[in-house]
Amino acid sequence: MNRISAAVDRFGRAVLDNIEEMGRIFILFISVLMWMVRPPLKLRLIFKQMEFVGVKSIFVVVLTGTFTGMVMALQGYYGFRMFNAESLVGSTVALGMTRELGPVLTALMVTARAGSAMAAELGTMRVTEQIDALSVMATNPVKHLIVPRIIAGVIMLPALTIVSDFMGILGGYFVGVPILNINAGAFIKNITKMVDLGDIYNGLIKAAFFGLILSLVGCYKGFNTTGGAEGVGKATTEAVVLASVSILVSDYFLTAIMF
Amino acid sequence: MIKLVDVHKSFGRQKVLGGINLDIEDGKTTVIIGGSGGGKSVLLKHIIGLLRPDSGQVIVDGVDIASLNDRDLNEIRKKFGMLFQEAALFDSMNVMENVAFPLRAHTKKKDAEIRQTVAEMLKAVGLPGVENKMPSELSGGMRKRVGLARAIALHPQIVLFDEPTTGLDPVMTEAINELIIETQKSFELTCVVISHDVQSIFKVGHRIAMLYEGKIVEYGTSEEIRGSSNPVLRQFLSGSLEGPISVM
């Protein structure tokens, strides 16, 4: 009896902690919005973050996009061959990339690269009192540190997703046409027939939302770090896990709403 | 004039400050002493509004800063400089950008003028010409001096020092103490210094306050403190294991 009530107690507390954390992240989001519209906009800091989140992620995004497109073409080919529908491989790859895999994979890669770095960097600044030093010098840390990272995340994720979509389709083409001998004309015609701009747009809206999630979670975890170097490590791991899970869960709901 | 009135602060169940009353005199150096983990940094952070008291008042030049909104608090903060325990230099910026940071944020000075001010400040702390070094390339003592240069760049009236000499060798400790004394005199600053280095306490402090179990248990001029018979203070100054302060 005692054990059961202790377990229920622990479960209840975990649920409450999670709800509380979501509330805190939401409050941080509101304060980011408020500081975002209050001038001056620190363009130099925003560009620096855009470079870090965007430009420096291009390589991994190109790699993951290309190979995902390639493997989709390969898998699709084995399936479609049974119905003599090989020419549908191209449109399958293109739809999969633009609607789902482009935004999701890009977001997961950028979470691992940049979301974690945001948590580690802000976490280090927190435990070494650099964030307090900002406040003491009458500079708001949310405006100075978090707003540029959120803006960079929301702008750069769609941009990277375009790269990923494009590379995925290209990868699919190179597996489908030269290797698997699918007719090039049919491959491309089916893509243009079945993929419309709405698929791409919706994918990009998802990407922007994921960019918000990963930068907001990374900044939140970093900003609230306690407990020295160990705390920074913990904040970084938690940021990656929470952001990745949130991206995958919200992807389902965004898809349900959009398509 | 800084005045703390019955300031209480707890973190969760842990009570750190249990009714602090303290008047800090203008244009003098007040040293706050006390054991590690006793709440000295917490006290200092209340003075500059980084932490807000659970109850009580922190009055700076007649204003209770505990009740201010962010914008008004920022105005008050421009009167302050603070040197953090590990200097808290921005490690993504070089020394020049660190010291220039408050100048760029709060003055309309041109770049050339800012460079000149930074050079002057670095000279004042005995580190001319280190503008292009990164914080990671500096020793602990140098970092603290750059931190001080940054803290006084806007010519504040009040400077807070969190353990400025902890972790430094004796010669560097002496150098930092001299620096505090000189800057205090030449800029006519109100200084609040946290320390538990007994020699430094009497060297830099005009007034000394002892924090113990969340309260100020003794407060007076250095002569008064030297002559005090308060057992907590006596034990702290002599570093003895015998006495009311228990070591766990």
Ligand SMILES: Nc1ncnc2c1ncn2[C@@H]1O[C@H](COP(=O)(O)OP(=O)(O)O)[C@@H](O)[C@H]1O
């Ligand atoms: N932001 C905080 N959250 C929770 N506990 C804190 C916080 N800041 C300080 N404490 C706790 O308050 C106590 C006093 O800390 P501090 O003022 O740093 O001591 P010191 O006198 O060594 O400077 C410590 O036990 C510390 O763990």
Ligand SMILES: [Mg+2]
């Ligand atoms: Mg301390």
